Amino acid sequence: MTLSRLPRIPRPQRLSEEVGAVLGERIWSGAFAPGERLPTEARLSEEFAVSRAVVREAIARLKADGLVESRQGAGAFVVRRPGAGVFRMERSMGGAGVTGEIFELRLIIEVAAAERAALRHTPVQLKAMAAALARMEEAVACGEDGASFDDDFHCAIAEASGNPLIGRFVAFVSQEFSASRAPTWSADGVFRGLARAAQDEHRAVFEAIASGDAEAAGQAAHQHLINAAGRLGVAVPTPPATGVQHVDKGMA
Amino acid sequence: MTLSRLPRIPRPQRLSEEVGAVLGERIWSGAFAPGERLPTEARLSEEFAVSRAVVREAIARLKADGLVESRQGAGAFVVRRPGAGVFRMERSMGGAGVTGEIFELRLIIEVAAAERAALRHTPVQLKAMAAALARMEEAVACGEDGASFDDDFHCAIAEASGNPLIGRFVAFVSQEFSASRAPTWSADGVFRGLARAAQDEHRAVFEAIASGDAEAAGQAAHQHLINAAGRLGVAVPTPPATGVQHVDKGMA
DNA sequence: ATTTGTCTACTTGTCAGACAAGTTTCTCCG
């Protein structure tokens, strides 16, 4: 077998990572306002009781993230509009409730991707989707873990949207999210038929795309993601807004 | 007041940035294969003729990008799936044709944001949108550059979507894109009425959001982005029907 | 022969101190 990943025991976090996380949080929370100057490296190394090298590495990370800019002789400054330059998810945003928000973003982008894939897919891309689908089918039949094929399927759809940015973005979000996909494909999940249900939805999406019906593809993708959220026990803060919003137009 | 930008002169690149760029390119190009171990810091500092501290900062940047992982005592390794962990745009994508793809992504996400903002906006967020709108109005009247208020307006809408991820993503894409927004707000653009037209569209989006009409907000945002692309001479590869169709399905 | 324990060389993480280069601030002279 592939000796799988995940150092189950959390290795002692590097000092520079801790310092970087604290500083990043202060910036995101607004404790360091945009445009403001950070304390000097000497000051920070004193505050955190670490060497200046550690502080410098932490700041290097923030610079790589596009959160701060430093000018020799002047200091390090919080960038005017933090968050531009790079988009990441995991860090510095309270963990609670985030999953639902990630799902909402997936819903938006993957539905759009499915619609476009229905209209633009090439034979090669369709074959890639079919291959991922077949592998998942096999996994369901054998009771194995098909999570990575699940990833592949979603990414193949995004690739077929014809817009590489959409493909990369879905790949990115999928990765960020793959840990939470486990319950569906765990032994227990397969036993309870979750994998089977997901697979049926996958096929519906695939057939809609293959037949070139954009609207059906979008609806199938939408339904799949809503159901997937339900299988994970995640509340997606969207349903009233997206699918059926014409219903509550009456009020107000 | 705020002495704004002046880094038009390419400031002397930091050594660590140069080294980091070279290493990053080697990884992206595959010269360092996924899973492979990087040369040791000592070896790299020798190769680049810089101190180990510089190499360490360069590697810190790569770690922040999620390209490499280092284990004390073992070495630094190229991550198995480079590119996961962060989402950037500038890298590894030639400039041609990309603008249209960015626009398509904006179209997808900002239309969805406008729909949600119509349903979820708070009074404070509405006020932020109104403020940005007013400043743009002023800029149009005075013939000044309102590009940054344009940014603010779009970001305020995304913020009001109630999903911070959407807000950050729009901020991210906006930034990546702000350079291309210049033509609308340049002296020539203002003269030719481009800014005026954009402003009318902005107001339409705002009013739809303020009135809580998600469908109208989505359509207005869709129209605005299509027109904005037209003003820039960019072709958005989106069939006219697609952008909003998942909203009004079921409507007769 | 296989397993186990130990040892050693190597690599990254952290520290301390130093100097160079650039910026800001204040002083002092005109």
Added chain:
DNA sequence: CGGAGAAACTTGTCTGACAAGTAGACAAAT
């Protein structure tokens, strides 16, 4: 009052050192 220049900071880079952790070899035990 204004400007030149010195002084104080601050970041960028270098050097050397030690601690912590890893990997491979080697020896001992079963």
